[in-house]
Amino acid sequence: MIFGLEFPPIQNLVEWPNWFGPxxxxxxxxxxxxxxxxxxxxxxxxFFIAGRSKSLVPKGAKNLVESAVDFIRDGIVLETMGPExxxxxxxxVSLFFFILxxxxxxxxxxxHMPGNARMAGPAVLALLTWAYYIAVGIKHQGPKYFINAIAxxxxxxxxxxxxxxxxxxxTFIVRPFSLxxxxxxxxxxxxxxxxxxxxxxxxxxxxSLLAIVLPLSFAMLVGLTGFEIMVAFxxxxxxxxxxxxxxxxxxxxxH
Amino acid sequence: MSILAQAAAATAxxxxxxxxxxxxxxxxxxxxxxxxxGIGIGYLVGQSVQAMARQPEAAGMVRTTMFLGxxxxxxxxxxxxxxxxxxxxV
Numbered sequence: 001m002i003f004g005l006e007f008p009p010i011q012n013l014v015e016w017p018n019w020f021g022p023x024x025x026x027x028x029x030x031x032x033x034x035x036x037x038x039x040x041x042x043x044x045x046x047f048f049i050a051g052r053s054k055s056l057v058p059k060g061a062k063n064l065v066e067s068a069v070d071f072i073r074d075g076i077v078l079e080t081m082g083p084e085x086x087x088x089x090x091x092x093v094s095l096f097f098f099i100l101x102x103x104x105x106x107x108x109x110x111x112h113m114p115g116n117a118r119m120a121g122p123a124v125l126a127l128l129t130w131a132y133y134i135a136v137g138i139k140h141q142g143p144k145y146f147i148n149a150i151a152x153x154x155x156x157x158x159x160x161x162x163x164x165x166x167x168x169x170x171t172f173i174v175r176p177f178s179l180x181x182x183x184x185x186x187x188x189x190x191x192x193x194x195x196x197x198x199x200x201x202x203x204x205x206x207x208s209l210l211a212i213v214l215p216l217s218f219a220m221l222v223g224l225t226g227f228e229i230m231v232a233f234x235x236x237x238x239x240x241x242x243x244x245x246x247x248x249x250x251x252x253x254x255h
Numbered sequence: 256m257s258i259l260a261q262a263a264a265a266t267a268x269x270x271x272x273x274x275x276x277x278x279x280x281x282x283x284x285x286x287x288x289x290x291x292x293g294i295g296i297g298y299l300v301g302q303s304v305q306a307m308a309r310q311p312e313a314a315g316m317v318r319t320t321m322f323l324g325x326x327x328x329x330x331x332x333x334x335x336x337x338x339x340x341x342x343x344x345v
Contacts, residue, residue, distance in 0.1 A: 009344070010340070010343075010344040011344075075315075075319065076319075079315070079316065079319045080319070178327075178330045178334075181330070181333055181334060181337060182326060182329065182330055182333055184337075185333035185334070185336050185337050186333065188336075188340070189333075189336055234322075237322065238322060238325075238326045241319065241322060241323060241326075242323070242326060245323065
């Protein structure tokens, strides 16, 4: 109870019962898993359909996909990695689309739950990116990648005991953690914000004098829904651009 | 406000006291965590807008770097938000 407002406990906002399979088992299937499956199928089929049409002039799905790939190539890859990063474009494009579709379920009716508001989804994506940029580093620089990453060239010898722990922490531990927490916390915060205003609208929907405030609250809810669409897009963009920066930084030794 | 909280705490039983303390700490944690990033993002975006206004042809490059900077700065506030959730509900 806050100011007479019956706010549901946080478990009710983010935990969903299993549709089948016992609770806590590895094959249990709930709403979040369903959203992730939809995002997977939608991403794959979108590119499959767009790739099948061989016409030179793009139209329909191909048009959408071509402009999205252009946006990620020009706006993310060329800006952060340069021309040699083009070969990592497929990973970044699929990452972008997967995150965008799982996020956009925050405002889709009957779902109203961002797939990334549970920590598991962002954590897997961040670990995947972590393994990916380490693999790219080893491929480009060999085992020397780890030495280059934790002890950048040009650092005075006396400072190394200080620099090595800091660089190790920031490159191999803080990076995946902040990548996952950024996406998770943004989506959870947006979800809680929308729930707060929905609960306010429902509580104000009475015959009493308080109903005068209802249009204001409802207008705020509509406005925030638009804002959350922007946040869903922005978080997918930021996750992709940070993945690109991390991959780009492990292609060459820092100097 | 703290006087009010003290007055409320004096009359409430132990469980309620703990709930009040938990909520206060959680709110304090998030409030403190939001100060730095607030200043940082304001400064960052302000400088970026200035750069874009001075040199409109560099706007694309500045915008990409600006989003990167926002992402790094914002991380602290978001970690504060997660701490708030942990203190309040777990």
